[in-house]
Amino acid sequence: MxxxxxxxxxxxxDAGGAGLAGYQLKVFLTGTTISPPQYPTPQLVGPAxxxxxxxxxxxxxxxxxxxxxxxxxxxxxxxTRTNVRAx
Numbered sequence: 397m398x399x400x401x402x403x404x405x406x407x408x409x410d411a412g413g414a415g416l417a418g419y420q421l422k423v424f425l426t427g428t429t430i431s432p433p434q435y436p437t438p439q440l441v442g443p444a445x446x447x448x449x450x451x452x453x454x455x456x457x458x459x460x461x462x463x464x465x466x467x468x469x470x471x472x473x474x475x476t477r478t479n480v481r482a483x
Contacts, residue, residue: 426457452482
């Protein structure tokens with residue numbers, strides 16, 4: 397059995413410099429630094445995105461983190477990691 401989770405975030409407000417390239421979404425199994433194989437780390441989504449849908453495996457815990465990236469290859473600070481457990 398599996399479930400789905402949609403991650404939402406507020407778009408970056410930094411409009412200067414090289415410009416926003418997108419966001420790096422990182423997914424970890426809770427308590428590990430190993431990503432589930434179906435979610436490459438990082439998952440890059442475009443600058444217009446403010447949400448991403450994940451499919452979760454029932455009974456497992458997941459940690460999610462997001463970082464904004466600019467067109468020059470710089471990454472912002474990572475948002476606070478969020479933990480969820482799939483039902």
